Amino acid sequence: MARYGMVIDTKKCVGCMDCVVACKTENNVPEGHNRDWIVTVVNGKFPTVNLEIQSQRCNHCDNTPCVACCPTGASHVHEVGKVVLVEHNMCIGCKACLAACPYDARFINPEGYADKCTFCIHRVEKGELPACVSVCPTHCMSFGDLDDPNSEVSRLIASRKNHQLIPEAGTQPRIFYLT
Amino acid sequence: MNSISRRKFLKISGFTVGAAAAVSAISPVIKGAKKINKEKIKGIQKIPTYCDICFWKCGAIAYLKDGKLWKIEGHPEDPLSKGRLCPRGTGGIGAYSDPDRLRSPLIRTRERGKEEWKEVTWGEAFDYIAEKMNKIKAQYGPEAVAFFAHGIGGNFLKHTLNAFGTQNISAPSFAQCRGPRDVGFELTFGDAIGSPERTDIENSKCLVLIGSHLGENMHNSQVQEFATAVQKDATIIVVDPRFSVAASKAKYYLPIKPGTDTALLLAWMNVIVSEKLYDVDYVTKFGFGFEQFAAEISQYTPEWAYPETGIDPELIRTTARVMSQHKPATLIHPGRHTTWYGDDTQRSRAIALLNALMGSWGRKGGFFFPTKFSIPGYPYPAYPEPAKPKVDNPNKKYPFASEEITTGVRDATITGKPYPIKSWFVYATNLMNALPNEEETIKAIQNLDLMVVVDVIPSEIAGWADVVLPESIYLERYDDLHSSPFKEQFLGIRQPVVDSPNDQKPNWWIAKKLAEKLGLGNYYPWNDIEEYLDFRLKKIGMSLEEMKKKGIIHGNKAPIYFEEGIVPEFATPSGKIEFYSPQLAEAGFDPVPKYKRPEQPPSGYFRLLFGRAPVHSFSRTQSNRILMDMMEENEIWVNEDVANRFGLKNAQHVRLKNQDGVVSNKIKVKITERIRPDCVYMVHGFGHNSKMLKGAFGKGASDAQLITKYKTDPLMGGTAMNVNFVTFEMEA
Numbered sequence: 001m002a003r004y005g006m007v008i009d010t011k012k013c014v015g016c017m018d019c020v021v022a023c024k025t026e027n028n029v030p031e032g033h034n035r036d037w038i039v040t041v042v043n044g045k046f047p048t049v050n051l052e053i054q055s056q057r058c059n060h061c062d063n064t065p066c067v068a069c070c071p072t073g074a075s076h077v078h079e080v081g082k083v084v085l086v087e088h089n090m091c092i093g094c095k096a097c098l099a100a101c102p103y104d105a106r107f108i109n110p111e112g113y114a115d116k117c118t119f120c121i122h123r124v125e126k127g128e129l130p131a132c133v134s135v136c137p138t139h140c141m142s143f144g145d146l147d148d149p150n151s152e153v154s155r156l157i158a159s160r161k162n163h164q165l166i167p168e169a170g171t172q173p174r175i176f177y178l179t
Numbered sequence: 180m181n182s183i184s185r186r187k188f189l190k191i192s193g194f195t196v197g198a199a200a201a202v203s204a205i206s207p208v209i210k211g212a213k214k215i216n217k218e219k220i221k222g223i224q225k226i227p228t229y230c231d232i233c234f235w236k237c238g239a240i241a242y243l244k245d246g247k248l249w250k251i252e253g254h255p256e257d258p259l260s261k262g263r264l265c266p267r268g269t270g271g272i273g274a275y276s277d278p279d280r281l282r283s284p285l286i287r288t289r290e291r292g293k294e295e296w297k298e299v300t301w302g303e304a305f306d307y308i309a310e311k312m313n314k315i316k317a318q319y320g321p322e323a324v325a326f327f328a329h330g331i332g333g334n335f336l337k338h339t340l341n342a343f344g345t346q347n348i349s350a351p352s353f354a355q356c357r358g359p360r361d362v363g364f365e366l367t368f369g370d371a372i373g374s375p376e377r378t379d380i381e382n383s384k385c386l387v388l389i390g391s392h393l394g395e396n397m398h399n400s401q402v403q404e405f406a407t408a409v410q411k412d413a414t415i416i417v418v419d420p421r422f423s424v425a426a427s428k429a430k431y432y433l434p435i436k437p438g439t440d441t442a443l444l445l446a447w448m449n450v451i452v453s454e455k456l457y458d459v460d461y462v463t464k465f466g467f468g469f470e471q472f473a474a475e476i477s478q479y480t481p482e483w484a485y486p487e488t489g490i491d492p493e494l495i496r497t498t499a500r501v502m503s504q505h506k507p508a509t510l511i512h513p514g515r516h517t518t519w520y521g522d523d524t525q526r527s528r529a530i531a532l533l534n535a536l537m538g539s540w541g542r543k544g545g546f547f548f549p550t551k552f553s554i555p556g557y558p559y560p561a562y563p564e565p566a567k568p569k570v571d572n573p574n575k576k577y578p579f580a581s582e583e584i585t586t587g588v589r590d591a592t593i594t595g596k597p598y599p600i601k602s603w604f605v606y607a608t609n610l611m612n613a614l615p616n617e618e619e620t621i622k623a624i625q626n627l628d629l630m631v632v633v634d635v636i637p638s639e640i641a642g643w644a645d646v647v648l649p650e651s652i653y654l655e656r657y658d659d660l661h662s663s664p665f666k667e668q669f670l671g672i673r674q675p676v677v678d679s680p681n682d683q684k685p686n687w688w689i690a691k692k693l694a695e696k697l698g699l700g701n702y703y704p705w706n707d708i709e710e711y712l713d714f715r716l717k718k719i720g721m722s723l724e725e726m727k728k729k730g731i732i733h734g735n736k737a738p739i740y741f742e743e744g745i746v747p748e749f750a751t752p753s754g755k756i757e758f759y760s761p762q763l764a765e766a767g768f769d770p771v772p773k774y775k776r777p778e779q780p781p782s783g784y785f786r787l788l789f790g791r792a793p794v795h796s797f798s799r800t801q802s803n804r805i806l807m808d809m810m811e812e813n814e815i816w817v818n819e820d821v822a823n824r825f826g827l828k829n830a831q832h833v834r835l836k837n838q839d840g841v842v843s844n845k846i847k848v849k850i851t852e853r854i855r856p857d858c859v860y861m862v863h864g865f866g867h868n869s870k871m872l873k874g875a876f877g878k879g880a881s882d883a884q885l886i887t888k889y890k891t892d893p894l895m896g897g898t899a900m901n902v903n904f905v906t907f908e909m910e911a
Contacts, residue, residue, distance in 0.1 A: 012406045014394030014424050016793035017809050018266040024805055025250040025272060031804055046818060046852045047434035051427035135252070137263045137399060138406035 002145040003062075004081035004119055005174035006133070007156045008055055012140035015040060015053035019132035019141070023057075026120065026131035033107050035117045036132055052179065055132065055141065058105040058117040059165065059173030060084045066097035066106065075114065081145070083121050088113040102169040119143070146174060221245055227254055227730020229661055229671045231653030232267040232274065233796040234330050234352075235375065236661050237399050238669075238731045239264055239271075241654060241676040248272050248654065248677050256731045258400075258667050259375065265397040266794045266809065273805030274635065274652045275677065279872050281637055281649030282681035291624060294642045294870050301684065301692065304646055309696040311629040311645075312343065315601045321345050322567045323601040324629075325588045329608035332650070334659045335690035336606055336633065342694060342702040344563045347570050347600065349583035351613035354897050360517040362579050362895045363527025366760055368540055369750030371581070372513050373549060373664055379740075380404035380512075382544040385505035387416045387498075389440055389530065391514045394424040397793040398515070400665075414505065416498050418443065420788065421816065421860050422853035431498050437786050437858050437901065438520045438777030439488040444529035445774055446484035446492075447499045449476050451536050456503035458538030465747060466535065468759025468770075475759075475771040487776065506537040508544025516790075521890030521899040524579065525772040528760075532772070535756045541741040548745045549664035550737035555718045557711060559702055573597040577896035578766050584896040586614060592623035602629040606686070607650075611639035612798040612864065612881065615889035615898050633689060636802055637871030649683045651675075656685035657708045660715060668734025670719075672712070672726045687711075768894060777902070784838065784904035785821070786858040789882040798864035798883075801875035812879035814849035816860040822850040825907055835859075835880060835905040839887045844868070845910055846880035859905060 015038045023035050036057035043050045060083055067075045067084065074090035075097050077083070086097075091113035098106045098114065109115035120130035124143075128134065133141040144151035149158075153176075156162075160178045167173070224243040229236050230251075238257025242249045251271050253260035260268070274280075284304035285296035299307075315323050321344030328337060329350050337348055352374075353361075361371035372378075380386060381404035393405045409415070409428050417429040420437045435443060451457050452473050462469055481492030488495075502509045511533050517523050531540075539545025571587030572580050573596070592600040603624070614620050624630055624643050632644035641647045650656075658673040691703045705711040713723035721732065738744040751757045764770040780786055794809040795801060801811075815835065817827060827833065832845040844866045854860055865879030890899040 011428065012409055014402060014406070014793070016266050016394065016397055016402070018264070018269055018793075020809060021266045021269040021794070021805060022250075024808070025269060028249075031808060034808065042852060044852060046855065047422065047432060049422045049427075049852050051422070051424070051853070053424070053427075135263055135269055137265055137397075137403050139403075139410075140406065 001079070001147075002081045003147045003174070004060065004083055004124070004143065005146040005153055005176065006119075007142045007153045007162070007176045007178060009140040009156075009178040010052050010054060011178065012138045013053045013055060014138055016137065018135050018137055019055050022131040022135035023117070026123075027118070029115075030110050033109070033115070035115065052177075054165070054177055056103065056105075056165065057132070057175070058084060058101075059103055059171065059175050060117075060119060061174065062172035063170060065100040065102070065171060069096045069100045071096065078121060080121060080125060081119065083119045085118055085121065086114050086116065102166050102171060103173070226674065226676045227727075228654070228673045228676060229254075229257075229730075230264060230268040230271055231330065231332070231658075231673070232271045232800060233398070235259060235399050236331065236663065236671065237264055237268055238671050239268060240730065241272075243676065248275055251654075254730050256729075256733070257671065258665055258669055259663065260399055261403060263399075263403070265399045265402065267397065267796055267800060267806060268399070270794070270803060270805040270809070272654070273803035274800075275654055275680075277636065277802050277804060279636060279802040279874055280652075280681075281635060281641070281647060281683065283649060284682070285647040287645055291630070291645070292621070292643050296647070301682070304648060305692055305696045308629065308631055308646055308693065312602065312697060315628055316344070319599050319601050320566060321563070322347060322565065322570065323599055324604065325349070325570070325592070325600050325602065326604045326606070327351070327585060327588070327608055327610060328606040330606075331658055331661060332653075332686045333606040335687045336604065336693075338559070338702065339690045339694040339697075339699065340604060341562045342699045343697060344565070346565050347583070347588055349571060349585045349588055351585050351608055351610070353582040354584045354586055354895070355518055355613055355615070355900075356516050358518065358580070358582065358895055358897045359523030359892055360513045360515065360527045362581055363524045364513060364531045365581060366524070366579065366751070366763065367528055367531035367535065367757055375400055375663055375665055376513070376515065377546050377549050377664070378510055378512055379544050379547045380510065381407040382508060383408055383413055383510040384508040384544055385414045385416070385502050385510070387418070387502065387509070387511040388425050389418045389512065389514060390519070391512050392419070392423040392425055392790050394428075395793055396515070396791045414501055416501070420855045420858050431494070431501070433490050433494065433498070434855060436487070436489045436855070437788065439774070441522065441526045441529050441772060442479070442484045442487040442774040443490060443495065444526070444533055445476055445479035445772070446481045446488075446495050447502070448529070448533055448536060449479045450481060450496050450499035451503055451533075452476060454500070456500060457536035458506055461507070461538035462536065465749065465756045467751070467753040467755035467757050468761070472532070472758035472771050479774070487774065502537060507539045507542040509537040509539055510534070510545050511537070511539070518892070518897045518899050519901040520777050521892055521902065522775050523897055523899055524892050524894040525769060529772040532758060535758065540756070541745060541747055543740045543742055547666060547739040549666070550668050550734075550739060551664040552662035552668040552670040552734040554660060554662065554670060554715060557705070557715060559704075567598060570597060570600060572896060577892070577894060580895040585610075586891075586898050587896060589614065589619060589623045592626055593619065595626070601627055603627055603631070605630075605632045605634075605640050605644070607634055607799075609638035609640050609798045611643070612883040615883070615886045615900050617884060618887070633686065635683070636799070637869050638798065639867065639869045642869045642871070648689055649681070650689065651679040651683040651685045655679040655683065657687065657712065658685075660712065666739055668737065669731055670734070671731045674727050780857065780904040781838070784906045786901065787835070787837070787882060787885055787903045787905045788858050788860045788901055789863045790860065792862040795862070795864050798867065801865060801867060801878070802872050804874065807874060810862075812847060813862040813865040814847045815880070816849050816851050816854045818854050818856040819850050819852055821856050822848065827907065832910045834908040834910065835885060836908050837885045837887060838904045841885055841887050842908060843880040843885055844877060
């Protein structure tokens with residue numbers, strides 16, 4: 001069974017937000033909400049400045065506080081790719097998962113359920129890439145099976161310097177940022 | 180004088196309803212077919228077209244789900260997008276659902292600029308316009324009508340106005356944008372840069388960006404190639420007063436003092452010539468006046484440039500040597516928006532000369548020779564012979580202007596000289612934000628007898644119109660066939676994906692109907708645009724039906740570099756690359772560029788710089804709700820030390836006051852280490868004050884409003900805008 005993850009090359013990313021827009025149209029994300037977003041980390045003093053741009057979203061963690069805390073079982077790990085999903089019909093909108101997520105990756109959809117990135121599982125199951133990956137004009141994002149040592153994502157993680165977000169939270173996030 | 184009686188309106192509209200009915204009778208099949216094919220089909224339909232959210236015109240595929248617009252993606256066959264649109268293109272469907280769109284033709288009911296209107300029929304609008312145009316023609320001649328346009332959608336209106344008898348057609352893309360760059364390169368190599376830029380970024384081994392903020396400026400192909408260059412470990416050198424996104428990818432970042440780029444360029448060339456680091460064969464073979472040039476720049480040492488630019492002389496030397504190591508695949512990017520300080524053509528010429536020293540013109544990784552798909556035009560009757568020369572550049576005041584000067588038309592409209600301009604047509608360009616000094620634009624408009632704006636949204640310039648005509652957005656219309664000069668030949672088609680939601684009409688229909696109303700129907704021998712497109716496509720052995728399915732077709736492979744067989748030819752007077760320019764000397768200008776120190780801000784003031792965000796095009800997309808969700812207001816970038824000095828807090832709102840006392844709308848402060856302390860920066864296009872733009876109204880501030888001062892480039896009439904200074908006014 002695959003374990004899907006994402007690798008994002010911050011050296012190539014320009015922070016254009018195409019990933020955010022593509023997610024919005026692909027998944028019909030309501031106005032005022034986004035399932036992914038851009039964070040710009042600036043360090044240093046002018047003119048010796050360092051900039052890292054991160055396209056962020058649900059990390060589809062191996063260790064999932066959002067699933068553990070869900071009182072109804074709506075938040076769950078999908079059998080395909082171990083992607084973390086929310087079953088809308090089962091969700092009561094209690095926001096426990098919003099509080100549990102260290103990445104602030106979830107929001108309450110105006111229709112009342114917890115909403116977030118799905119790794120575009122509806123596309124992935126058809127053999128397509130997630131919308132954010134497929135649209136990126138800089139080709140800075142890769143998606144694939146972290147358990148397959150020959151996948152592009154595994155090879156990039158093995159060969160390039162990288163980091164995850166808030167690893168100290170212990171959630172074992174599956175998005176890796178190349179630096 | 181501009182009012183028309185209610186009775187007269189009724190009479191006219193009675194007549195035009197009949198005319199409109201006749202029109203729709205011509206094309207019932209098309210209209211019907213559209214509804215049947217798209218709205219009734221369940222599931223997914225994919226319809227190829229090309230984008231219109233900026234002027235890059237990327238090939239795209241629009242998706243309908245159960246007959247409703249769902250999303251839009253890049254067309255994989257398109258060499259511009261390579262299957263990936265930029266964020267604006269991806270968010271293009273937001274233009275369809277924008278609740279602030281223009282819905283029906285409007286005629287104003289109060290004085291200009293008050294934005295009070297009555298909705299009218301298309302027939303009433305055309306009658307009003309045609310009557311005024313005919314009056315103007317009778318009294319002043321047809322040249323008294325001027326047209327400002329941006330983008331391919333203006334082609335048909337241009338045709339109508341040419342047929343009417345005017346040649347006074349201009350676009351801000353020259354004198355307010357890329358003009359100095361194109362003229363600087365024409366003077367040096369005999370050829371302009373063009374659009375899309377002929378820059379071979381993906382093969383460049385050393386890329387130098389001077390104020391170009393690729394990645395924030397989201398011209399799709401260029402950004403894709405930039406990312407490729409980064410991946411291939413090209414050496415990137417960025418010169419910018421602001422630590423741009425591109426700067427974060429650079430090996431060398433030169434935090435230059437604003438306005439001193441020419442000093443840096445001269446010092447770089449000084450190092451390269453004195454250390455003989457240039458492409459000697461290339462310069463010997465193709466160069467003209469190199470000795471005079473070399474003698475002239477021998478004075479501009481890095482030590483000379485240091486106090487001007489603030490750039491360490493050793494860093495100037497190092498970067499000059501690095502550039503030379505990678506020649507001829509060293510690309511000093513010419514930029515696009517280059518109207519900065521008033522000597523911009525000379526700065527652009529210095530960039531051209533530095534490229535000439537690298538031997539990059541015509542070479543892989545430098546500047547390629549674009550190739551273009553060739554398709555015959557439609558055989559129209561000849562336009563009337565112009566009775567008067569164009570109005571914008573009388574007596575060649577700006578001797579090297581190679582296109583029409585918008586601000587020259589504006590001057591003529593204000594002064595009535597060399598002859599009066601009495602009507603403006605404005606297509607898809609928000610002149611209030613594009614031209615410097617809003618007051619002059621308003622003064623010109625007040626001299627008009629007729630002002631018509633054709634657009635999809637109620638931009639600020641629409642607020643000043645007498646008649647506003649609502650155009651269908653790109654996803655609802657056909658446009659002319661599109662082929663750009665680029666690395667390979669291609670032809671693209673734009674076709675309707677959905678119906679217009681209200682009474683919006685495509686530009687070709689507006690232009691044709693107006694022509695017919697003016698008695699110029701013979702200039703439109705075709706009944707509708709499908710017939711026009713099919714006629715043209717048949718000339719190349721294609722058909723409209725086939726083209727609609729493919730969206731994009733490819734032409735022949737053609738060489739684009741000297742290495743591939745392009746013959747090195749230079750359309751300059753000497754037939755060579757002009758290091759020393761006799762034609763500039765003859766016209767009384769510097770034959771080799773010289774540096775002029777820019778005026779400095781008074782104490783407590785900061786130079787106002789502006790640029791682009793990747794999610795918006797000019798001032799045209801702020802009401803697109805998808806793109807608004809990405810960025811709904813701009814911020815003023817302030818260096819941290821300056822912020823501390825002024826007691827500014829991050830995210831607080833301030834107003835900006837310029838040197839002439841003009842105060843901006845309120846704007847959020849962004850305190851950052853990414854900018855020099857002597858300037859501030861904002862993204863262009865925000866701070867809308869058109870009441871009809873309900874979503875974008877009052878969000879952020881407008882740089883254009885603060886650009887009361889401008890300096891005109893004496894070579895080509897470009898209006899430099901980075902010459903304004905602002906200070907902070909605290910919000911109570």
